[in-house]
Amino acid sequence: MNRSEEIESAGTAAGASEEVLLVFESMFGSTRRIAEAIADGIRTSLPVGVYRVADLPSAEGRRLVVVGAPTHAHSLSRPESRAEGRRWARDRARFALEPGPHDIGVREWIPVARLSGDSFAAFDTRIDMPWIFTGSAAGAISKRLRRRGLREFLPPESFLVDKDSRLLPGEAERAFEWGRTLGAALRAETGDAARRESRS
Numbered sequence: 001m002n003r004s005e006e007i008e009s010a011g012t013a014a015g016a017s018e019e020v021l022l023v024f025e026s027m028f029g030s031t032r033r034i035a036e037a038i039a040d041g042i043r044t045s046l047p048v049g050v051y052r053v054a055d056l057p058s059a060e061g062r063r064l065v066v067v068g069a070p071t072h073a074h075s076l077s078r079p080e081s082r083a084e085g086r087r088w089a090r091d092r093a094r095f096a097l098e099p100g101p102h103d104i105g106v107r108e109w110i111p112v113a114r115l116s117g118d119s120f121a122a123f124d125t126r127i128d129m130p131w132i133f134t135g136s137a138a139g140a141i142s143k144r145l146r147r148r149g150l151r152e153f154l155p156p157e158s159f160l161v162d163k164d165s166r167l168l169p170g171e172a173e174r175a176f177e178w179g180r181t182l183g184a185a186l187r188a189e190t191g192d193a194a195r196r197e198s199r200s
């Protein structure tokens with residue numbers, strides 16, 4: 001299958017053994033680090049599969065899909081902003097480019113993703129300034145996934161970087177806690193549903 005056929009049938013790369021799927025996009029590694037910390041937090045309650053968006057994971061049959069991306073131009077990245085990011089990465093002293101491909105971001109994945117799951121939670125990374133100046137990729141993810149019929153499980157969350165796109169101290173720990181809350185709430189919901197079923 002060539003890349004455009006793969007994109008058209010998005011959903012070839014991931015198995016669906018875990019109830020939680022975490023999909024992330026990252027140019028310089030900060031959103032990946034946050035994704036890994038969130039996954040570690042979720043794992044204290046439930047198993048989770050973690051995939052780069054360019055691997056075109058299938059979200060079919062998952063109870064919860066967690067989706068995260070860096071904020072570019074106040075929203076989700078586009079091919080042009082990712083090209084701009086690649087130009088920034090020529091300054092190797094300041095930026096280290098994540099392994100590619102970078103042809104597909106969360107903006108391109110959501111419309112083609114197989115999403116028969118139930119709920120979602122969105123996160124982003126963005127610069128440490130008031131939201132009004134930075135925008136938020138998580139807000140854009142949330143809007144698109146709600147439009148695709150998924151239920152928002154927790155409000156969107158942002159994790160902060162400095163002007164060189166490096167995570168601020170404490171943000172990975174905060175991401176772990178957010179993941180832990182997410183996993184525990186999902187597990188509690190599963191327990192409630194099982195108890196209701198056994199009573200009926």
Ligand SMILES: Cc1cc2nc3c(=O)[nH]c(=O)nc-3n(C[C@H](O)[C@H](O)[C@H](O)COP(=O)(O)O)c2cc1C
Pocket residue numbers: 025026027028029030031032070071072073074075081082084085088125126127128133134135161165
């Ligand atoms: C082209 C481009 C545009 C950006 N625009 C914004 C922006 O509008 N608001 C913001 O908070 N951060 C912006 N940033 C900074 C990114 O949010 C930051 O690079 C990202 O959080 C780092 O995550 P990553 O290492 O996973 O790519 C931009 C970065 C790039 C490359």
